[in-house]
Amino acid sequence: MRAKSAFLTVAHRLAILAYIAFALFPLFWLLKVAVTPNDLLYSEGIRLWPSRASLEHFDFVLRHSAFPVFFRNSLIVSGSTAVVVTILASLSGYALSRFRFRGKYWLVTLMLLTQMFPLVMLVAPIFKILSPLGLTNSLTGLVIVYSAFNVPFATFLMQSFFDGIPKDLEEAAMIDGATQFVAFRQIILPLTLPGIAATLGFVFTAAWSELLFSLMLISGNEQATFPVGLLSFVSKFSVDFGQMMAAGVLALIPACLFFLLIQRYLVQGLTAGAVKG
Amino acid sequence: MASIDIANIQKSYGPHPVLHDVDLKIRDGEFVVLVGPSGCGKSTLLRMIAGLESVTAGEIRIAGRRVNELAPKDRDIAMVFQSYALYPHMSVARNMSYSLRLRKTPKERIATVVAGAAAKLGLDPLLERRPRALSGGQRQRVAMGRAIVRQPKAFLFDEPLSNLDARLREQMRAEIKKLHKDLGATSIYVTHDQIEAMTLADRIVAMNAGVVQQVGSPLDLYDRPANLFVAGFIGSPGMNFFEGTYHAGDRPLFETAGNIGIPLDSSAPLANNARATLGIRPEHIVLAGHGPETLLATVDLVEPTGFGIILHLSLGRSGFKAFTNDRSFLTVSGTIPVHFPAHSLHFFDGEGNRV
Numbered sequence: 001m002r003a004k005s006a007f008l009t010v011a012h013r014l015a016i017l018a019y020i021a022f023a024l025f026p027l028f029w030l031l032k033v034a035v036t037p038n039d040l041l042y043s044e045g046i047r048l049w050p051s052r053a054s055l056e057h058f059d060f061v062l063r064h065s066a067f068p069v070f071f072r073n074s075l076i077v078s079g080s081t082a083v084v085v086t087i088l089a090s091l092s093g094y095a096l097s098r099f100r101f102r103g104k105y106w107l108v109t110l111m112l113l114t115q116m117f118p119l120v121m122l123v124a125p126i127f128k129i130l131s132p133l134g135l136t137n138s139l140t141g142l143v144i145v146y147s148a149f150n151v152p153f154a155t156f157l158m159q160s161f162f163d164g165i166p167k168d169l170e171e172a173a174m175i176d177g178a179t180q181f182v183a184f185r186q187i188i189l190p191l192t193l194p195g196i197a198a199t200l201g202f203v204f205t206a207a208w209s210e211l212l213f214s215l216m217l218i219s220g221n222e223q224a225t226f227p228v229g230l231l232s233f234v235s236k237f238s239v240d241f242g243q244m245m246a247a248g249v250l251a252l253i254p255a256c257l258f259f260l261l262i263q264r265y266l267v268q269g270l271t272a273g274a275v276k277g
Numbered sequence: 278m279a280s281i282d283i284a285n286i287q288k289s290y291g292p293h294p295v296l297h298d299v300d301l302k303i304r305d306g307e308f309v310v311l312v313g314p315s316g317c318g319k320s321t322l323l324r325m326i327a328g329l330e331s332v333t334a335g336e337i338r339i340a341g342r343r344v345n346e347l348a349p350k351d352r353d354i355a356m357v358f359q360s361y362a363l364y365p366h367m368s369v370a371r372n373m374s375y376s377l378r379l380r381k382t383p384k385e386r387i388a389t390v391v392a393g394a395a396a397k398l399g400l401d402p403l404l405e406r407r408p409r410a411l412s413g414g415q416r417q418r419v420a421m422g423r424a425i426v427r428q429p430k431a432f433l434f435d436e437p438l439s440n441l442d443a444r445l446r447e448q449m450r451a452e453i454k455k456l457h458k459d460l461g462a463t464s465i466y467v468t469h470d471q472i473e474a475m476t477l478a479d480r481i482v483a484m485n486a487g488v489v490q491q492v493g494s495p496l497d498l499y500d501r502p503a504n505l506f507v508a509g510f511i512g513s514p515g516m517n518f519f520e521g522t523y524h525a526g527d528r529p530l531f532e533t534a535g536n537i538g539i540p541l542d543s544s545a546p547l548a549n550n551a552r553a554t555l556g557i558r559p560e561h562i563v564l565a566g567h568g569p570e571t572l573l574a575t576v577d578l579v580e581p582t583g584f585g586i587i588l589h590l591s592l593g594r595s596g597f598k599a600f601t602n603d604r605s606f607l608t609v610s611g612t613i614p615v616h617f618p619a620h621s622l623h624f625f626d627g628e629g630n631r632v
Contacts, residue, residue: 168362171329174349175356176376176423190366 027252034058034245041242057246066221067247070229074208075254077139077225081146082204085154088147089199090192093158094184098167111152119149123216136217142225145217146207154199161195162188197262204258208251226251279340279430279463280305281326286335288321288487295321296487299335303465308457310466312474313484313510319467322484323433326465328352339430350379355424356433359440361416363408363423370395370404373422394422397456414445421456431463438473450476471511475499483507505629508556514587516556516623517597523624525549528569535593540570542619546632553632554625559587559600561621566614573612581607590615 033041034057036050044050061067095101096108126145127136135141165188173183189196211227218224221232226247233244281303288296296318303309311319324330326337328349337344344352355376363372370391371378377387395401398418408416417437424432434453438446454477457464468474474481475495483490483498483506491503502508508516521533525548529541539555547553577596578589586606588599590613599615606613624632 166360166362168358168360169364171327171349172356172358172362172423173364173375174329175327175352175354176427177350177379179348179350182379187364 030245030248030252033241034249036242038242057242058250061243061246061250065243065247066224066232067226067229067250069221070224070226071250073139073223074226074251077142077146078204078207078254080139080143081150081207082200084143084147085150085203086158086196086199088151089154089158090189090196092151092155093160094162094188096155096159097162098170111155114149114152119212123212126213127216130217137219137223139223141217142214145213146203146210150203150206154203157199157202158192158195161192161198165191201259201262205255208255281431281463281465282336282338282341283322283326284336284338286322286325286337287333288318288325288330289333294487296325296333299489301482301489301492303463306461306463308464308466308477308479309482310468310474310478310480311482311484312468312471313490314469316486317484318487319469319482319484320435323356323435323465323467326431327354327356327433353427353430354433355427355429355431356435357420357424357437359436361408361420361440363416363419365408368405368407369400369411369419369422372408372419373426376423376427390426391422394426397425397459398422398452413441414449417441417445417449421453425456425460429462431465434464434466434468436468437466439468439470446473453477471513475511481511483510485510501631502556502623503631505554505556505625508623508625508631512558514559514598514600516558517562518625519555519595519597521553521555523547523549523551523553531555533593533595535595537572537593537595539572539592539617541617541622542570545622545624547624547626552627554629555617556623556625557597557617557621559598561618562597562599563616563618564588564599564601564603564606564613566616571614571616574615575612576609579607579609588613 032049035053035055036044037052037054037056040050040052096104130136130141130145133141135144169187169191170178170180170183173187174180178186209227210225214225214228215231218228221229224232230244230247230251233240233247281301283299283301283303286296286299287294299318299322301309311322313319321330325332326339328344328347332345339352339354364375367375373391373394374387377390382390391404392401395404398421400415400418400422403411403415403419408419411419417440420437437453438449441449450473453466457477466473466477478495480492481495481498482492485506491498491507493501498507498511502511502516505518509518519531519533519539521531521539523545524530524532525544529544531539531541531545531553533539533555545553572592574590574592574597576588577591580587580589585600585602586604588601588606588609590597590599592615626632
C-alpha cells in the first residue's frame with residue numbers, strides 16, 4: 001500500500017515536471033537565442049545552451065533600437081485597457097449577477113454575439129470609424145478598441161466571481177445599515193479581489209500581445225506597440241533573431257511582474273469562512 | 278424595542294402567489310416563531326419584514342410606522358442568517374461593530390458595546406480572529422453578537438441553528454432563550470423544527486403553503502390544533518390519524534376506513550354518519566385496559582429511544598404509533614390492548630378543520 005502510494009506520488013510529480021518542461025520550453029528557447037552571439041547562432045547547430053553567452057543583443061535593443069518607445073506604448077495601452085475594462089466589467093458583472101432588469105437576456109445574448117466574429121472581419125469597419133475621429137495612429141484609439149473587445153468576456157468573468165459570493169453577505173450589510181453601493185464597495189468588492197486580479201491579468205496580457213489591430217491602426221514607430229515593434233526586426237533580407245528574442249525576453253518582464261503582483265489575490269480564497277462549512 | 282403589525286400581506290413572484298393574506302400583530306418584546314415545512318413562505322415573510330423582499334400587497338408597520346417602501350437600513354432591525362453571513366475579510370470585532378461604524382458611532386462607545394456583547398456571548402478571546410478560523414458554534418455566536426450590539430427595534434432569525442449539530446443546537450437554543458429574557462427584544466424566529474418552535478416561542482405562527490394555519494401559544498397548538506396540518510406538524514412522533522365515519526347513539530363509535538370500530542367514551546361534536554378524521558397523539562394512547570372500549574392492536578415494530586419506546590401498532594389495515602415510558606413494552610409481541618381516552622381525542626371535519 002505504502003509502496004504504491006509512493007509510486008503514485010513520484011508518477012504524479014514526473015507528470016507535472018513533464019508538463020512544465022513542455023510548457024516552458026519555448027520560453028527557454030527564447031532566452032537561449034537571446035543570449036547567443038550572432039556568430040554562433042547558425043554555426044553551432046542545435047544545442048541547449050551556446051558555448052559562449054553574451055548580452056550584446058539586449059544592449060543593442062535597449063540602446064540603439066526604438067524598442068523602449070514600443071515598450072512604453074505597450075505599457076500605456078495595456079495598463080489603461082486593463083484598468084478601464086476591469087472597472088466597467090466589475091460594475092456590469094455585478095449588475096448581471098445581482099439585479100433583475102428588463103432586457104437582461106438580450107443584453108447577455110448581444111454580448112455573447114460580439115465574441116463570435118473573427119476580429120479580421122472588423123478591421124476595415126473599425127478603421128473607417130476611427131479615422132474621421134482622429135483615433136487612428138493613436139494610443140487612445142487602441143485603448144478604446146481593446147476595451148470594447150475585452151469588456152464582454154471580462155464582464156462574464158466578473159459575473160461568475162460575483163455569483164460565487166453569497167447574497168446573504170450584502171443583505172446582512174444592508175440590514176446593518178449600508179446602502180447597496182456601500183455594501184458593494186465595503187463587503188463585496190474586497191471579496192472579489194481575486195476576481196479583479198484575474199480580470200486585470202487576463203486583459204493586460206490580451207492587450208499586451210495584441211498584434212492585428214495595432215498593426216492596422218498604427219503606422220510608424222512613434223505610436224507602435226511592442227508586438228508591432230518586434231516586426232521591425234524583420235528586414236527585407238534577413239531576420240535579426242538575436243535582437244528579436246532579446247526584445248521578446250524584455251517584453252516578458254512586465255507581464256511577469258504584473259502576475260507576481262497579483263498572484264497573492266489569485267491564490268487566496270477570500271470567501272472562506274463567510275458562510276457555513 | 279417595538280411592536281410589528283403585519284396587515285393583509287401578500288407576496289407573489291410574477292403570477293405565482295407565495296403568501297396569502299397574512300395578518301399578524303406582534304407585541305413589543307414578544308418572541309414569535311414562524312414554523313412550517315420548506316417552501317411555506319415563512320422565510321419570505323421574514324425577509325419582507327427585513328425589507329429584503331418587496332411587499333406585493335398589504336402593509337407592514339414597525340413601531341407604528343409604515344415600512345413597506347423603507348430600505349432595510351432604515352428599518353432599524355437586526356437579522357441573523359442561516360448561513361451566518363459573517364464578513365470574511367473582517368475580524369470578529371469588526372464584524373460586530375460594522376453596523377455601528379456605518380452609523381458613525383464614537384469609537385469609545387463602539388469599544389464598550391462590542392466588549393459587552395462579546396462578554397455576554399463568550400467571544401472575548403476570539404475578537405481578533407477572522408470568521409474562517411471559527412467553529413460553527415462560534416460563528417453563530419458572532420452573528421448573534423452582530424445583532425445585539427445595535428440594540429435594534431427587533432431581531433429577526435432565519436433558521437439560525439439549522440447548520441449546527443444536534444448537541445450545539447440544543448445549547449444555542451437555550452442561549453437564545455436566555456438572551457431574549459435578558460434583552461426583552463421583539464423577536465421573530467423562522468424555523469422548520471417544531472421543537473425549536475415549541476421551546477422558544479411565546480407564540481407560534483404555523484404556516485403551510487403561504488397561509489397562516491394557526492397562531493397561538495406552543496401548548497395551544499399542541500393541545501388544540503386548529504386543523505390537520507397543525508396537528509400533524511406539531512409533536513414528535515406525530516399525531517395518529519384515522520379517517521372514517523362517526524356513528525352517534527348511546528354507544529358512540531368511530532368506524533375507520535378499514536371497518537374497525539373505535540368505541541368512544543362520550544359523544545363527539547359531529548353529526549351522525551359524518552365523514553371525519555380522528556386524531557390522537559402517540560403519548561396519549563393508553564396501552565392497557567379491558568372492557569368494551571378496549572381494542573386489540575397488533576405490534577409491528579418496537580423502537581426504543583432511550584427516553585421511551587415508540588410502538589408501531591396496527592388496527593386492521595390502519596397503522597399507528599404509541600409512545601410509552603414503560604420498559605416492559607420493550608419485549609412485547611403479538612397483540613396488546615389499547616385504549617383511546619376521550620379527552621385526548623381530536624376530531625377534524627371533511628375540510629380538515631378541528632371540530
